[in-house]
Amino acid sequence: MTLAFDVAPDRIVDKLTNSDFTMTDKTLIVSAPGKVILHGEHAVVHGKVALAVSLNLRTYLQIGLCSNGRVQINLPNIDTWIITPGKRTTNQLTTSQEQVDKLRQFAGIPDGCVDTRSLAILCFLYLYGAISASSRQLPSMEILVWSELPTGAGLGSSAAYSVCLAAALLTANESIACPVPEENGTVRWAEDELELINKWAFQGEKLIHGNPSGVDNAVGTWGGALKYHAGKIMPLNRIPTLRILLTNTKVPRSTKTLVAGVKDKLNKFPSIIGPILNSIDAISCECERTLAAIVAGDSTEESYAVLEELIDINQHHLNVIGVGHSSLDRLCQATALHSLHSKLTGAGGGGCGITLLRPDTSPSVVEASKRALNDMGYDCWETNIGGHGVSLHSPSSLQRDVSQLLTRLTDCQ
Ligand SMILES: Nc1ncnc2c1ncn2[C@@H]1O[C@H](COP(=O)(O)OP(=O)(O)O)[C@@H](O)[C@H]1O
Numbered sequence: 208m209t210l211a212f213d214v215a216p217d218r219i220v221d222k223l224t225n226s227d228f229t230m231t232d233k234t235l236i237v238s239a240p241g242k243v244i245l246h247g248e249h250a251v252v253h254g255k256v257a258l259a260v261s262l263n264l265r266t267y268l269q270i271g272l273c274s275n276g277r278v279q280i281n282l283p284n285i286d287t288w289i290i291t292p293g294k295r296t297t298n299q300l301t302t303s304q305e306q307v308d309k310l311r312q313f314a315g316i317p318d319g320c321v322d323t324r325s326l327a328i329l330c331f332l333y334l335y336g337a338i339s340a341s342s343r344q345l346p347s348m349e350i351l352v353w354s355e356l357p358t359g360a361g362l363g364s365s366a367a368y369s370v371c372l373a374a375a376l377l378t379a380n381e382s383i384a385c386p387v388p389e390e391n392g393t394v395r396w397a398e399d400e401l402e403l404i405n406k407w408a409f410q411g412e413k414l415i416h417g418n419p420s421g422v423d424n425a426v427g428t429w430g431g432a433l434k435y436h437a438g439k440i441m442p443l444n445r446i447p448t449l450r451i452l453l454t455n456t457k458v459p460r461s462t463k464t465l466v467a468g469v470k471d472k473l474n475k476f477p478s479i480i481g482p483i484l485n486s487i488d489a490i491s492c493e494c495e496r497t498l499a500a501i502v503a504g505d506s507t508e509e510s511y512a513v514l515e516e517l518i519d520i521n522q523h524h525l526n527v528i529g530v531g532h533s534s535l536d537r538l539c540q541a542t543a544l545h546s547l548h549s550k551l552t553g554a555g556g557g558g559c560g561i562t563l564l565r566p567d568t569s570p571s572v573v574e575a576s577k578r579a580l581n582d583m584g585y586d587c588w589e590t591n592i593g594g595h596g597v598s599l600h601s602p603s604s605l606q607r608d609v610s611q612l613l614t615r616l617t618d619c620q
């Protein structure tokens with residue numbers, strides 16, 4: 208189904224519609240990576256340390272400027288397509304509750320709504336209106352967002368979406384430069400421009416998560432491996448090439464609801480939950496030290512045993528703070544049968560888990576674990592980590608399957 212919203216300033220009318228756009232100007236393609244959090248999810252929202260790495264799975268956004276006075280956004284992953292005349296909001300890097308309430312009213316989205324489509328639309332409307340606020344005229348545009356990441360599974364799809372939107376809208380609005388990728392090439396923005404992208408993406412995450420830590424949008428912006436602590440982003444240079452098995456339980460959940468649940472528990476039992484968050488902080492720091500020891504070549508066997516134990520302890524902590532799920536328990540049990548150690552990643556409550564593989568874990572063990580997980584109905588794959596941060600692409604630099612898909616989706620519009 209393709210659903211289009213024809214939005215008038217004070218009402219919203221659902222209807223099926225055909226596009227009559229004429230693309231007049233250049234088309235830009237940007238992409239941003241998803242992430243896995245090794246340790247520190249949820250605790251990082253409360254000022255503790257998190258360690259996160261980018262994935263090789265990306266979200267792609269294609270933006271074309273038009274001249275028909277309208278804005279169209281097509282979101283095939285969540286089967287949503289909206290057309291709107293656009294709404295200006297104030298160009299501020301802070302979201303006031305009043306502004307968000309006005310936008311909710313404009314889009315007909317009730318307060319507290321965690322519906323996938325509503326959150327994606329709210330995030331887009333906010334970033335579009337706020338970033339374009341300084342322009343004399345609100346720009347007409349046609350946007351297509353497509354992702355290799357599962358949506359709402361703990362791999363940071365919301366941040367990759369927000370980062371792509373921020374980068375594309377800031378570039379279209381000339382708030383940041385439009386670097387020209389070479390033929391077959393990919394380029395990135397200058398450091399101060401990345402900082403601006405990251406700040407706007409954080410505002411987008413606020414609309415989707417309610418109270419994000421900022422770690423996911425930082426990984427989407429800069430890529431690689433990083434340590435995040437109270438808003439400070441520190442690249443992790445001393446980490447070995449980690450082998451990680453990623454498993455999607457396919458149990459849907461909402462980051463916003465889970466983050467709010469942990470806050471409630473912390474408020475209710477500060478002296479019980481507080482020390483657990485401190486312990487998660489210590490786990491992140493111990494993990495960082497252990498990864499550095501592996502790079503330094505110090506007793507790798509022992510270091511991997513420490514990493515495994517940290518994973519087990521953290522998974523128990525995450526259960527205690529209320530973000531576990533029986534699907535994740537089954538994942539941990541299935542991999543433990545092959546002497547592998549797993550924990551949830553991201554917000555939990557279902558979604559994805561990570562399993563650490565040692566450099567010498569044999570292919571037969573990996574295959575047997577994957578088979579067991581597949582038999583439980585989960586998707587499972589050994590992943591590459593360390594994808595580059597937000598980037599601008601020449602169409603010819605895209606992998607053929609991605610390029611063909613974007614073309615097909617554009618033709619369908
Ligand atoms: N490709 C996409 N197209 C549209 N919206 C997206 C896309 N990816 C993510 N989103 C938005 O992000 C939300 C999922 O974010 P979240 O619950 O934080 O899960 P995660 O970030 O782990 O994938 C979705 O409900 C949707 O609003």
Ligand SMILES: C[C@@](O)(CCOP(=O)(O)O)CC(=O)O
Nearest residue numbers: 248249361363419420553554
């Ligand atoms: C739970 C949390 O630590 C990570 C959420 O990641 P995800 O949206 O589940 O991919 C929240 C945050 O850091 O903003």
Ligand SMILES: [Mg+2]
Nearest residue numbers: 363365366462
């Ligand atoms: Mg998210």
